[in-house]
Amino acid sequence: EAGVTQSPTHLIKTRGQQATLRCSPISGHTSVYWYQQALGLGLQFLLWYDEGEERNRGNFPPRFSGRQFPNYSSELNVNALELEDSALYLCASSRHRATDTQYFGPGTRLTVL
Amino acid sequence: AQSVSQHNHHVILSEAASLELGCNYSYGGTVNLFWYVQYPGQHLQLLLKYFSGDPLVKGIKGFEAEFIKSKFSFNLRKPSVQWSDTAEYFCAVNAPGGADGLTFGKGTHLIIQP
Numbered sequence: 648e649a650g651v652t653q654s655p656t657h658l659i660k661t662r663g664q665q666a667t668l669r670c671s672p673i674s675g676h677t678s679v680y681w682y683q684q685a686l687g688l689g690l691q692f693l694l695w696y697d698e699g700e701e702r703n704r705g706n707f708p709p710r711f712s713g714r715q716f717p718n719y720s721s722e723l724n725v726n727a728l729e730l731e732d733s734a735l736y737l738c739a740s741s742r743h744r745a746t747d748t749q750y751f752g753p754g755t756r757l758t759v760l
Numbered sequence: 761a762q763s764v765s766q767h768n769h770h771v772i773l774s775e776a777a778s779l780e781l782g783c784n785y786s787y788g789g790t791v792n793l794f795w796y797v798q799y800p801g802q803h804l805q806l807l808l809k810y811f812s813g814d815p816l817v818k819g820i821k822g823f824e825a826e827f828i829k830s831k832f833s834f835n836l837r838k839p840s841v842q843w844s845d846t847a848e849y850f851c852a853v854n855a856p857g858g859a860d861g862l863t864f865g866k867g868t869h870l871i872i873q874p
Contacts, residue, residue, distance in 0.1 A: 680861050680862075682861070682862075689864055689865070689866045689867065690850065690852075690862075690864040690867075691864075692860060692861030692862065692863070693861075695859065695861055702859060703859040703860060703861070705860070705861065737803075737804065739862075748794070748806060748809055749862060750806065751796070751803050751804040751805075752803060753802075753803040754803060
């Protein structure tokens, strides 16, 4: 069974640009979570999508947004990139219930110059 | 808001030594508890989890953890570590409903010397 996949592996952008990151969940999982792992800040919850809807977001500004498609894959968009957005962005998936175990993908390393 | 504290940021042990990594959380209600591991160059993997029942849970690769509700703790243990256990270890919690996602500790970087 394939795990959570993410693309691209690395992404380099300049300040002010937009970044789009993609995630495909494990087959049968309907919930997708996004986390940011920034140096010195640890792993922080960004967004939760379930059944195509945004269910909750962490303490991040509105320029972090995303969506979930009918096949449950998800996209994270970061607008007006700032230098401090440089981080590893992890996607996780779980079955429908939010408290079920989350399985993580390999991440996308975003570098903002 | 819930928080997770991992006491040791860096731990260095010799092979065959015993391991205990501390994890404390702050949340007044029922929680689900997890330990994840990130081996060098690999992604986060689930080591073990506690939802309910027996507070002593066993995970992969000989790891176990004990949930002590009165101490808000979920410490990770392994009786005899191997060089291949070198990794970053993260404790995480989420509350029933899980709407806030997982709350992670800052992680413990474990180095096992051969």
